[in-house]
Amino acid sequence: MANKNATAPVIREATNDDGPEIRALIFAVLDEYGLEPAPKTTDRDLADLETFYADGVFDVLETSDGVIVGTVGLAPLGRGVCELRKMYLKPSYRGRGYGRRLLLHAIERAKEAGFQRIELQTARVLEEAIGLYKKHGFELSEAAALERRCDQALALDI
Template sequence: MQLRLFRDSHAVTIIAAIHMRDEQPTIRPATNDDAPALRELIFTILREFNLPPDPDNTDADLNDIESSYFERGGRFDVLVDGSGEIIGSVGLHRVDEGMIELRKMYLRSNERGKGLGTRLLDHALTEARRMGCRRMTLETASQLKTAIGMYTRAGFRPMCGTIHTKRCDQAYEMEL
């Protein structure tokens, strides 16, 4: 995109804003400073699918992302648009030396259908392999049909066993 400068600073601002919206979203590590925006994003999406947020238990990890993920050998990344606004998230929670759990993979509703969910999942799989993990698990809810389709296309298979998250009714696993 070619950017022309005009004498009117308002026109420059508008053109710069249009240019920022055209930029591809980027993935970066989350920090605790992102926690309020992440809670807002994730809780809004949960309510969209009639799933209850659980800030005192399942979602308590969003209160201290750094200690819940990074300090335990995992990671938590956010997808940000050209203006720096968080539009998606994905967490990798270390279970043990060779196993990691995919958590908190969410994408704002107006960003769906653009391949960004697949991009987040591919990023998570790449990072898990880089971290030396051999197996990834996840829990999800049957209402999240599009996400489940994406997981199965990527190679996840249904898993038997205990589901730990109250709002979830399905579990999947994948050998990395």
């Protein structure tokens, strides 16, 4: 996608070298909302992004000076379904269309990869994100087992 504003953040594939900056961003946002990071369970994917997302996607939103300000991942679940994971934005980048940009990017990447459904788990306190998901067609879903810090699941058939 061509960008008229050369200083606008760009989306690129993450590598394990980005891991420390990605973890710092995600754990800071979790803390902001009173949610506990879980590096040994829910957040174990962040220890080795390249392996965990080898059959999926993990991308970052990066400023022109190399600062990661957003993240989004897609992990295959099987049967044409993937899970939207780790969609987070630094507070100073919220309300400017970047969350929408990350979500639409993830939906497009899921379609390109041949997935027919995107599922996600979230926490009620992440109101802005839930509103964004619902605005783009995600609906409440009955999840078999929610991760510890999550209290609802959403899904989108694509």
